[in-house]
Amino acid sequence: MLLFLAAFMALGAFNGLGRIDALLSDRLLAWDTRPVARDIVVIGIDDASLAALGRWPWPRAVHARLLDALTAAEPRVVGLDLLLSEPDAAGDAQLAAAMQRNGKVVLPLRMAPLPSGTAVVSLPVPALAGAAAGLGHIHVELDADGVARRLFLREGFGDVLWEHFAVAVLKVAGQAPPALAASPAPGAGATAGWWRRAQPYTIPYAGPPGHVRRVSYLDVLEGRVPAASLRGAIVLVGATAPGLSDAYPTPMASQDALMPGVEMSAQTIAALREGRSLRAAAPWEAALLTVLVLGLAAAALRLAPPRLAVCALLALLPGTVGLAWALQLAGVQWQPGAALLGLLLLYPLWSWQRLDAALAYLAREFERTRRELPPGEADDRPAAAGDLLDRRMAALSAAAEQVRSLQRQRQQALHFLSHDLRAPLSATLALIELQGGANAAAALPVIEAHSRRALEMAEGFVQLARAESAQGYRLEALDLRDALVEAVDACWPLAQARAVALDSPAPAHECLVSGDRSMLIRALVNLIDNALKHGSSPGGRVQCELVTAGxxxxxxVADAGAPLQPELAAGLFTAFRRGATSAPGAGLGLAFVQAVARHHGGQAGWRGLAQGNVFFIELPGSAAG
Structure with missing residues (x-):
């Protein structure tokens, strides 16, 4: 996050978005449309004037007639925005005389800076320059995208600086602000012939082309404009006809609606007279504003609930634009592109980071939960469909459900411990308290029975805990035939006592596995013992068979007892489940079998017969087998 903020601070400080920043500033400037005073008038050389007076350029005598008409109307100043650098022997004297009669005419000079650092300057012909009340340059600074957003109020080379045409007009009109009233300062120690520019000025345009009051050159020349409407006005005369004028794209004028240079001067005059200015935000100011916006967004994402954080981010987008507009009204032009881009990227990046953290957390919790499950209890079913997050959530939900299931089994264990284990112990204590005299001999066999029952259940708990712990296994290569024979031998006395035949046919070839000998024998004993106790009657048969399975x-281990219901039989491999509530024991024998089978990479199961049940263990063969 700190790297993100630092990157966008730098981007904001140096306007790293270039034209995007400029476009945003232009749109903000267009929101600040305001009226231009009616005493600023553009007399436009338009298509109607060209049609009536002929092709351009017109004789200077025509401009002399216009000046005489304006002199009669008594304007405050006349800015004649016409390039008059080529002599006209017949008309220069007439125009100069008309300018002297008016006494308040300002002429432009044209300058073209060269890559070499010098410039070409086109001054009015001497006769006209001498008759002018002021001179001003009309050079416009175009940005990299070709848009005219600023100019220099003073520009020249060496020790010579000319004021901009708009400043010269205001000075002659007597309306220049105090900061502009002083004459241009000479360039101390300036290199002769070297181009210099001073006082950059971002034009706070009041509106699009045509926003300044405009009348036709022809109408003024022919007296159709009332003199009273021009009295005391700042009048600018210039070309407005398409193709004739020097026209530029501005923040409020696209390529399809260019602003004539004479109107740019008029809007500059209006802004300077009103004391309006725009300065670009300093790099440190832009960086501070950018990090302020993004810092608020980051705080909302970190501290607020997700829904409120998204609302805060959405509110910050127009809020940032509003802040930039408010600063613009105060005269500071902050380009908010970096801040807006940061807001648009912050939520996806934050969401990606949080999603990555959530996935890592889910993976850690899933693995931790799996490790807490007893061996073989982990759900190894195929992953659910969906993306990675869906799969991780589904896996964690499944593991959590298994943990909850173990919590339920724990409750069952507590129930069995509190009832089944306490019952024989309580009975034993009661018998001990009652023993004496003739009752002592009769009580001893009952005490022994209860004690053995309690010991058997305690032993079952111990063996199940050992079977579910990976540390309880010592793997070795062994022949399952030997394990089966030992298990059958261990159960033979019980089979004889219950008058049940116990068969154990085995293959002639080796049946090798990698396993824990004692654990496997105990598991087989549990299966055979279960069949002898619950699945056979005197004269019945239990058959133990070792067969290949893939x-x-x-x-x-097959018995001849009553077939179990499938839903009941499947649950018998879970701890504390019994085939019937009246069945003896704590329901741990088959759970032990399942734990041992899974620790060896196999499984325990059941299938029903027409008359009887088959409980089995499947184990993978070893490489040698």
């Missing part, structure tokens, strides 16, 4: 082995 690349591994399956040990099946």
């Amino acid at each position: 690349a591994g082995w399956r040990i099946e």
Whole structure:
């Protein structure tokens, strides 16, 4: 985030968005449209005047007639925005005389700076320059995009500086602000012939082309404009006809609606007289404003709820534009492009960062939750459809559901501990308290039975905990035939006691696996013991068979008891589940079998027969097998 803010501070400080920044400033300037005083008038050399008076250039005697008509109307000053650098032997004297009769005529001079650092200056012919009340340059500074946004109030070369045409007009009219009333200062120590510019001025345009009061040159010449409407006015005479005038794109004028140079001078005069100015925000000011906006957005994202943070970001977009406009009204032009771009990028980048953090968190929590699950309890089903976030959320939800399931099993365990384990111990204590005399001998067998029952359940808990812990396994290569024989031998006394036949046919070839011998034998004993106790009756048969299962082995223990319902049988491999509420034991034997099978990369299961049930363990074969 700090790098992001630093990058956009630099972008804002140096207007790094270039034309985009300029375009935004132009649009803000267009919001500040205001009227131009009616005493500033442009007399335009328009298409109607050209049609009536003939092709351009006109004889200077025509301009002399116009000046005499204006002299009679008594304007405050006349800015004759015409380039008169070529002599006209027949008309120069007439025009000079008319200028002297008026006494308040300002003429322009044209300058063209050269890449070499010098400039070409076109002055009016001496006779006209001598008769003028003032001279001013009309050079316009174009930005890189070709738009005229600023000019220099003083421009020249060496020790010679000319004021801009607008300043010269205001001085002759006696309306120049105090800051402009002084004459241009000579360039101390300036290199002779070297071009110099001073007092850059961003023009605070009042409106688009045609915003300044405009009358036709022909109408004034022929007396159709009332003299009273020009009395005391600042009058500028210049070309406004398309193709004839020097016209420029401005912030308020596109390529399709260029502003004539004479109107640019008129709008500059109006702004200077009103004391309006625009200065570009200093780099440190622009950087500070940019980081202020983005800092508020970052604070909202960090501290506010997501919905409120988005609303804050959306509100900051127009707020930033409004701030730039308010600063413009105060005379400071801040280009908010970097701040706006930062706001548009901040939320996606922040969301990406938070999403990345959320994904990492979900992954960590998922792995932590998986590690907390007993071995073999992790859900290894294929990932849910959707993007990465959907899959991570689904995986974490599944793991959390498994944890919740274990919490439920814990409650069941507490129930069994509080009831099944406490019951024999309580009975044992009661019998001990009652023993004595003739009751002592009769109580001992009952005490032994309850004690053995409690010990059996406690042993079941211990063995299940060991089976669910990875540290309890010592893997080695072993032959499942040997494990099956040992398990059958261990259960043989019980089978004999219950008068149940116990068969265990085995393949002639080796059945190798990588496993923990004692754990596998105990699991097989649990399966056989379960079949003998719950799935057989005297005279019945339990068959233990070792068969191939794909690349591994399956040990099946089949009994002849009543077939179980599938939904009931599947639950028997979960701890504390019993086939019936009246069944003895705590429901840990088959849970132990499942834990051992999963720790060996296999599984335990059940399938029903027409008469009987088959419980089995499937294990992967070893490389040697």
